[in-house]
Amino acid sequence: MKKRFTVPAIxxxxxxxxxxxxxxxxENENIETTEFxxxxxxxxxxxxxxxxxxxxxxxxxxxxxxxxGPVSENETATNEICDYAVDAGLDIIVYFGDLxxxxxxxxxxxxxxxxxxxxxxxxxxxxxxxxxxxxxxGNWLDYDRWSTLFEATSNTTYDDVAKVYTECTxxxxxxxxxxxxxxxxxxxxxxxxxxDYLMGYDVIFAHAGWDHTLEQDIALVRxxxxxxNKSWGTIITWKYNHPPYLDTPENVYEQMWTSYxxxxxxxxxxxxxxxxxxxxxxxxxxxxxxxxESFWNDxxxxxxxxxxxxxxxxxxxxxxxxxxxxxxxxxxxxxxxxPDTKSEQIWTILQxxxxxxxxxxxxxxxxxxxxxxxxxxxxxxxxxTIT
Numbered sequence: 001m002k003k004r005f006t007v008p009a010i011x012x013x014x015x016x017x018x019x020x021x022x023x024x025x026x027e028n029e030n031i032e033t034t035e036f037x038x039x040x041x042x043x044x045x046x047x048x049x050x051x052x053x054x055x056x057x058x059x060x061x062x063x064x065x066x067x068x069g070p071v072s073e074n075e076t077a078t079n080e081i082c083d084y085a086v087d088a089g090l091d092i093i094v095y096f097g098d099l100x101x102x103x104x105x106x107x108x109x110x111x112x113x114x115x116x117x118x119x120x121x122x123x124x125x126x127x128x129x130x131x132x133x134x135x136x137x138g139n140w141l142d143y144d145r146w147s148t149l150f151e152a153t154s155n156t157t158y159d160d161v162a163k164v165y166t167e168c169t170x171x172x173x174x175x176x177x178x179x180x181x182x183x184x185x186x187x188x189x190x191x192x193x194x195x196d197y198l199m200g201y202d203v204i205f206a207h208a209g210w211d212h213t214l215e216q217d218i219a220l221v222r223x224x225x226x227x228x229n230k231s232w233g234t235i236i237t238w239k240y241n242h243p244p245y246l247d248t249p250e251n252v253y254e255q256m257w258t259s260y261x262x263x264x265x266x267x268x269x270x271x272x273x274x275x276x277x278x279x280x281x282x283x284x285x286x287x288x289x290x291x292x293e294s295f296w297n298d299x300x301x302x303x304x305x306x307x308x309x310x311x312x313x314x315x316x317x318x319x320x321x322x323x324x325x326x327x328x329x330x331x332x333x334x335x336x337x338x339p340d341t342k343s344e345q346i347w348t349i350l351q352x353x354x355x356x357x358x359x360x361x362x363x364x365x366x367x368x369x370x371x372x373x374x375x376x377x378x379x380x381x382x383x384x385t386i387t
Contacts, residue, residue, distance in 0.1 A: 039063030043272035050081040058088040060296035067095040075111045086126045095131040099174025129184030137192030161334040162321035166198040191325045194224040205235040223362030227370040233266025234259040249291035263308035312362040314378035320366045
């Protein structure tokens, strides 16, 4: 395989491609206990639709995620929805698919830059940050829009690709705008959480509802967040790629509860598309709203249910820069390679530890910048044998 990396071009295309419509017990005393947020995403088109959804959930949520592509292109609608949500007592996260000045100029969206500079002043602590792009890791592994920009040789290493991936934000002027304004940067993903944090994201929402098990997703995202001193959450996504899309209300409730006890700082229900036709709220049914309200009353507001009570008792340490998707035995490594000689060994010990520890397991990467020693009661390395 030939190798030629054009980092800025690769990163620009990766970032653009991620703009999805609108995706001891471990005790680290340096990680502050933060408030827990639960809410829904709004993926509709108008202020009126958003206000209807806010009115439906404001009594049993504390977060509203404005995740609408059409609204993100309309300054007036963005402000109206944010005002309405905050007035209803909700905190807000706002999605933008791009913040690079040259692109915004071409699209007549330069208002986004001034909006960033005044958002904190306007909404104060109720403005939690910006949801910037979507699913960077998933786009890297599963789509080849960027791969034609470089060739690889037999000398290309996992370290080479990891470097390109994690340096993407250095070439994104939009990300620099967020940094310059000290704005917390969110995104969601379903693979490569560790490397998303290294890229610079402050909070990752791990997908729940499909792909691999929730226990595995929690192990990967919580382990990465804990060692890198970041925050994490889960976003309840589709169970199916066809109607009814979302899982049953009972299962959604269990996923929220599991996330809460595992220490998630955020739990969000991805409320898209509109189904069935005429559903004024999106894809959520009355039964889904009932499940969300029960979660709020029975779990979040229940002092007997302790947030973060399910601690990681053990950690699995993977090879450094080993960008394997880990959704199945045949998953890709950094999109270029199929499973290698390490993959089967990792898969085997992963299944053993998930069965033994469940949500008491973290998964991290061997990296001298983030040592595991002293942070976990039991440490397992990918190449050891469990008897």
